[in-house]
Amino acid sequence: MRIATWNVNSITARLPRLLAWLESSGTDVLCIQETKCADEAFPYAELRELGYEAAVNATGRWNGVAVISRVGLEDVVSGLPGGPDYDGGQEPRAISATCGGVRVWSVYVPNGREVGHDHYAYKLRWLEALRDAVAADAEGERPFAVLGDYNIAPTDDDVYDPAVFEGATHVTPAERAALGALRDLGLSDVVPRPLKYDHPYTYWDYRQLCFPKNRGMRIDLVYGNAPFVKAEQDAYVDREERKGKGASDHAPVVVDLDV
DNA sequence: ATGACTGTAAAATACAGA
Numbered sequence: 160m161r162i163a164t165w166n167v168n169s170i171t172a173r174l175p176r177l178l179a180w181l182e183s184s185g186t187d188v189l190c191i192q193e194t195k196c197a198d199e200a201f202p203y204a205e206l207r208e209l210g211y212e213a214a215v216n217a218t219g220r221w222n223g224v225a226v227i228s229r230v231g232l233e234d235v236v237s238g239l240p241g242g243p244d245y246d247g248g249q250e251p252r253a254i255s256a257t258c259g260g261v262r263v264w265s266v267y268v269p270n271g272r273e274v275g276h277d278h279y280a281y282k283l284r285w286l287e288a289l290r291d292a293v294a295a296d297a298e299g300e301r302p303f304a305v306l307g308d309y310n311i312a313p314t315d316d317d318v319y320d321p322a323v324f325e326g327a328t329h330v331t332p333a334e335r336a337a338l339g340a341l342r343d344l345g346l347s348d349v350v351p352r353p354l355k356y357d358h359p360y361t362y363w364d365y366r367q368l369c370f371p372k373n374r375g376m377r378i379d380l381v382y383g384n385a386p387f388v389k390a391e392q393d394a395y396v397d398r399e400e401r402k403g404k405g406a407s408d409h410a411p412v413v414v415d416l417d418v
Numbered sequence: 419a420t421g422a423c424t425g426t427a428a429a430a431t432a433c434a435g436a
Contacts, residue, residue: 168435195426196426220433220434221426270434272434329436363420365422367423370421403420408436
């Protein structure tokens with residue numbers, strides 16, 4: 160089974176590339192983030208034509224997540240149980256489903272904006288709620304993974320220049336400790352291979368030639384439990400999908416499982 | 419070559435992204 164996670168930065172803007180990539184990559188289950196599209200405008204029909212079902216948690220302009228599967232889509236849970244409000248309500252940042260015997264979460268962790276900002280405190284609370292929500296599945300015998308845009312670089316080696324990020328979000332000890340709390344549940348960081356260069360970056364800013372200069376960050380992560388890790392055959396970042404006109408600023412992370 | 423931000427609508431600028 161081929162499982163992937165991809166922040167598409169608008170499923171509407173990315174639809175031609177998304178459909179082409181699903182076919183060319185042979186992905187069975189795709190966790191998507193930043194659909195930026197209300198549920199009623201979600202391209203269910205186009206995906207169905209390719210044989211995929213979709214479970215969607217999205218409200219419109221911002222955020223939005225989905226699980227797309229051609230190997231079944233059961234026991235969908237939309238939203239993060241116990242998740243904090245922001246600006247008076249829950250944001251669509253999490254959805255989970257069971258696909259072909261594998262339980263997956265698609266998550267879009269809050270950005271945080273600046274250290275000390277309300278959004279940063281929200282990010283840390285959101286990550287605590289995520290830990291609590293996935294604890295039982297993490298310990299289970301069923302292959303399980305939380306895939307998505309975590310908006311955290313796990314180590315200094317996961318950013319192109321640590322000096323650039325000094326004092327910024329995405330690299331703080333508190334954010335990295337939140338990842339540690341997930342690992343304490345029995346989840347492991349499934350680190351993908353880069354297809355070029357030394358670091359498996361998954362995000363490159365659109366500006367200042369960051370992609371050609373490989374000024375990237377690894378912030379799209381796959382945290383899998385022991386059965387998931389045991390089944391893993393390969394994992395890589397499909398940086399080809401970051402190239403050219405009409406690309407997302409994130410590349411897909413692909414994991415092959417023997418299940 | 420991989421190329422000098424992009425997407426949405428609270429739209430003709432503001433806001434978010436990281």
